[in-house]
Amino acid sequence: MRLTRTLSVTVFAIACFVAVSAAATARDFKSVLLNYDATVAGTQLQSGKYIVKWETHSPQATVSFVRGNKVVATVEGKVVDRGTKFGSDSVMYDDAADGARVIREIRFKGSSEVIEFN
Numbered sequence: 001m002r003l004t005r006t007l008s009v010t011v012f013a014i015a016c017f018v019a020v021s022a023a024a025t026a027r028d029f030k031s032v033l034l035n036y037d038a039t040v041a042g043t044q045l046q047s048g049k050y051i052v053k054w055e056t057h058s059p060q061a062t063v064s065f066v067r068g069n070k071v072v073a074t075v076e077g078k079v080v081d082r083g084t085k086f087g088s089d090s091v092m093y094d095d096a097a098d099g100a101r102v103i104r105e106i107r108f109k110g111s112s113e114v115i116e117f118n
Contacts (some may be wrong), residue, residue: 003086005033012025018023028053028055029051029052029053029054029100030048031049031050031052031089032049032052032089032091033048033049033091034046034047034048034049034050034091035037035047037101038091038092038093038102039072039096039100039101039102039103040102040103040117041075041076041118042072043072045065045073045103046067049067050065050067051065051066051067052064052065052066052078052106052115053066054077054079054115056079057110058070058079058111059078059080060078061063061076061077061078061079061115062074062075063075063076063077063117068070075117076093077115077117078115079113079114079117080105080113080116082107082114082116083112084112085091085111086107086109086110087111088107089107089108090106090107091098091103091105091106091107092104092106092107102117103117104116104117105108105117109114
């Protein structure tokens, strides 16, 4: 009886660990270089290196831009599969009416998925 209870608790603990591990891997992140000052979803970002973290809600995603140890922007985006893997990381920009750059999408080397922004 005691062995059965111990085994049950152990199996439950392992199941919880697996569930937490799966949730932790649902969040992705990559380093990206912004060559220009730009806006994303209305938030101004200075040029430079950022860690881009996202958590998908299929296909929507919550995307954070981190510089140093500070989250400088959290915006909504969309993960889209383009069907062809990209050869390099790149940031695609649109030009606003005032000439400012607006981040349209981010592509990552070795992945066919992009993060799109409205």
